[in-house]
Amino acid sequence: MPLVRFVVLAILCYGLGACANLPDRAPDYTPSLKPLAPASSGPHRFLHADGTRIVDDAGTPMRLRGVAFGNQVYGKVRLPVRHHDEDDYARVAAMGMNLVRFYLYYGTLESDAAPxxxxxxxxxxxxxxxxxxxxxxxxxxxxxxxxxxxxxxxGAGGALWREPENQKRFTAMWRAIAQRYANEPVVAGYDLLNEPNVLRDKREWQQLAQATSRAIREVDTRHPVIVERVNAVAGRWESDADMNFVTIEDPNVIYTFHFYEPFRFTHTHAPWANMQNVEGGQWNAGGAATLRREMAPYLAWGARNKVPLYLGEFGLVRYAFEDNRNGLAWAADMLDLAEEAGLPWTWHAYHEDYFALYYGDQKSIAEATPNQGLIDLFKTKLAPQ
Incomplete structure (x- = not known):
């Protein structure tokens, strides 16, 4: 390998703490350090869907790259002030990113006692x-x-689908959000619901998404509405011929999907996924072709329907970066694939316990443990000096 490439890889591995004193052989497939084209910059402008592209209000195609702020939603923290502050937006920008997918817990805005x-x-x-x-x-x-x-x-959110009142509150809250930010170009779009897990049929999500979009359009005609594919139907995780996407009638809609393939690798030893005893192995030179093959049906759906796609989540459990499993190479392959496909994207996630640039969901960033190798990889590929 060229000396420069070796030195950069060594720095990444040193920062990560994943390439020394390990029982397995070192990976023979190194992360791609190919720089990506820079993210779009300049003054904030309203964005919208234009065929298969996302463009600004001057018609300029936008290159959007970013990370998710998890905001301690799993712990139902109303005001996650320990999760991040302004300095973290500076850190995101320093990595060459221009987008944050901002997770919301409904309790931040609304109490069950006073809907x-x-x-x-x-x-x-x-x-x-x-x-x-x-x-x-x-x-x-x-x-x-x-x-x-x-x-x-x-699969624990069935009450959204069983109880019409929850759906009314969901739609009304989105209308209130859209009304407040209708004239705010910093907001790139409204991603309605994360990983819908419906009880009977994906039309349950289609109908709720359509109703929510119509409520938003009563107060905001400028921002894109973002509609995710259905994650599961009645506990079944397989995809249909349309990759579980649903479509709605709206003049400005973006469709989004999440990508964690191969699941055995991205979730190796993940306790919440019953993967504690599942070993994902080491990422190798054949991996990029696997990713391309697995993503192809999503891209084909977007092209067939002439709509823009947004890769809302992809990422790796922390164990994929340990014991020479070579998670950095998976991350680099995914960045290259997203670039090749022209996808806007957000990495999951910035600050939490398992999928993170900073580990320690209950800690402040100052107390958290950085995934330094991954942070350096982003800087190398997105913001080369």
């Missing part, structure tokens, strides 16, 4: 983040990650 009455300190928290993002050239995508009725991804 439809939105909390002033919740608005203040969102306003503060909009100001921080503006100061550092970052766009925000608001994403309801934990809605009325429960977090969806693990």
């Amino acid at each position: 439809y009455q939105y909390l002033a300190d919740g608005w203040d928290w969102l306003d503060r983040n909009v100001a921080w993002a503006r100061a550092h050239g970052i766009y925000l995508i608001f994403n309801v990650h934990a809605p009325q009725g429960g977090f969806q991804s693990l």
